Amino acid sequence: MKVQRLNKILLYDDGAARTLNIEEIAEYLRKKLAKVGIEARGNPFAPYPVQDKISDYAKRIASVKIQDAAKRMSFGQEPFYAEIEYEKRRILGKTRTSGVLYNGLELQRIFFEMIPRGERSLEFVHIFFNNRLFATWDENDRRYHARVSLCGIPSIISTTGIVEAPAKPREYYLLKQQYEMLGKDLLELKDRFKGVFIDYEDERLTEVVKGYAMQAVFYSLVGDPFCQDKGCRLYNAHWQDELIFAQLESEYEFCQRHASFLEEMNEN
Amino acid sequence: MRIEKIKVKEDKTIKEFIDELSLSAVPILLELDGEIFYPDDNYDRKIQAGDRLAVIPIIAGG
Numbered sequence: 001m002k003v004q005r006l007n008k009i010l011l012y013d014d015g016a017a018r019t020l021n022i023e024e025i026a027e028y029l030r031k032k033l034a035k036v037g038i039e040a041r042g043n044p045f046a047p048y049p050v051q052d053k054i055s056d057y058a059k060r061i062a063s064v065k066i067q068d069a070a071k072r073m074s075f076g077q078e079p080f081y082a083e084i085e086y087e088k089r090r091i092l093g094k095t096r097t098s099g100v101l102y103n104g105l106e107l108q109r110i111f112f113e114m115i116p117r118g119e120r121s122l123e124f125v126h127i128f129f130n131n132r133l134f135a136t137w138d139e140n141d142r143r144y145h146a147r148v149s150l151c152g153i154p155s156i157i158s159t160t161g162i163v164e165a166p167a168k169p170r171e172y173y174l175l176k177q178q179y180e181m182l183g184k185d186l187l188e189l190k191d192r193f194k195g196v197f198i199d200y201e202d203e204r205l206t207e208v209v210k211g212y213a214m215q216a217v218f219y220s221l222v223g224d225p226f227c228q229d230k231g232c233r234l235y236n237a238h239w240q241d242e243l244i245f246a247q248l249e250s251e252y253e254f255c256q257r258h259a260s261f262l263e264e265m266n267e268n
Numbered sequence: 269m270r271i272e273k274i275k276v277k278e279d280k281t282i283k284e285f286i287d288e289l290s291l292s293a294v295p296i297l298l299e300l301d302g303e304i305f306y307p308d309d310n311y312d313r314k315i316q317a318g319d320r321l322a323v324i325p326i327i328a329g330g
Binding site for chain 2 (some may be wrong): 004104105108109112117120121122123136145146147148149150151152153161162165166212215219222223224225226236237238243
């Protein structure tokens with residue numbers, strides 16, 4: 001297996017979630033990758049206090065909103081003034097994103113341009129934590145699918161995606177339909193399923209995100225973020241119960257192969 | 269698809285390189301001489317025989 005030498009892992013966070021502790025994730029990565037520098041850089045928009053620059057990013061992010069999940073978006077769509085203003089407020093931390101779906105590849109491209117040119121290399125692992133829900137187009141069923149992560153430069157991890165992308169139990173969706181038809185309180189339904197899936201502001205979020213950060217690291221190291229072992233943190237979970245098992249309940253953190261890989265990396 | 273380094277056999281543009289490998293519809297980045305870039309932002313950029321380009325697939329999870 002060819003291994004990429006890593007210079008530094010850089011973490012960015014624009015206030016993804018109250019329960020997301022970036023410093024704890026940085027400390028975890030320091031322990032797992034003792035020979036690689038880890039730096040938490042904070043809000044990626046912070047170096048751009050100039051209003052024009054914020055407006056520019058807001059416009060570009062607003063232009064990659066998906067209007068219809070069953071229709072492949074055309075590029076260069078002109079956002080409405082209100083959409084730009086909303087994104088501006090979001091960037092400035094005055095509101096939180098909800099109910100908006102973004103084209104993940106285009107969002108990643110916007111974040112790519114925020115990375116200093118000298119750090120756009122495979123030696124640097126850039127991880128953007130954010131709460132925007134993003135999706136990628138699937139040509140097989142011709143619709144967008146919400147995602148937790150998108151590994152690339154940078155790798156982006158969505159805290160909203162952790163809640164919304166992996167499917168909840170089928171029974172939850174059936175009951176949700178019934179609750180909506182009967183006008184019943186959905187919070188009551190969530191209470192019935194408490195702990196069965198990761199929810200917004202879930203106290204388990206930081207622990208879960210550690211595994212996704214490791215997927216981004218393995219993507220840069222060996223080109224493959226995932227593992228087939230359902231008990232390994234690198235397992236690509238598509239269901240909430242799979243996610244909870246891989247990240248929280250499995251008796252081991254990494255399968256033997258990936259654990260040995262990390263051990264060897266720290267020794268050499 | 270994994271990150272793959274490909275040696276360029278003859279002088280060409282990035283666009284020609286991408287077309288030859290049928291990668292125009294695949295979400296990827298390229299790396300040349302330690303610098304990563306989006307191919308479609310650099311279609312006219314010239315690459316030379318002997319250059320080693322890394323093709324970096326973008327991979328979605330969850």
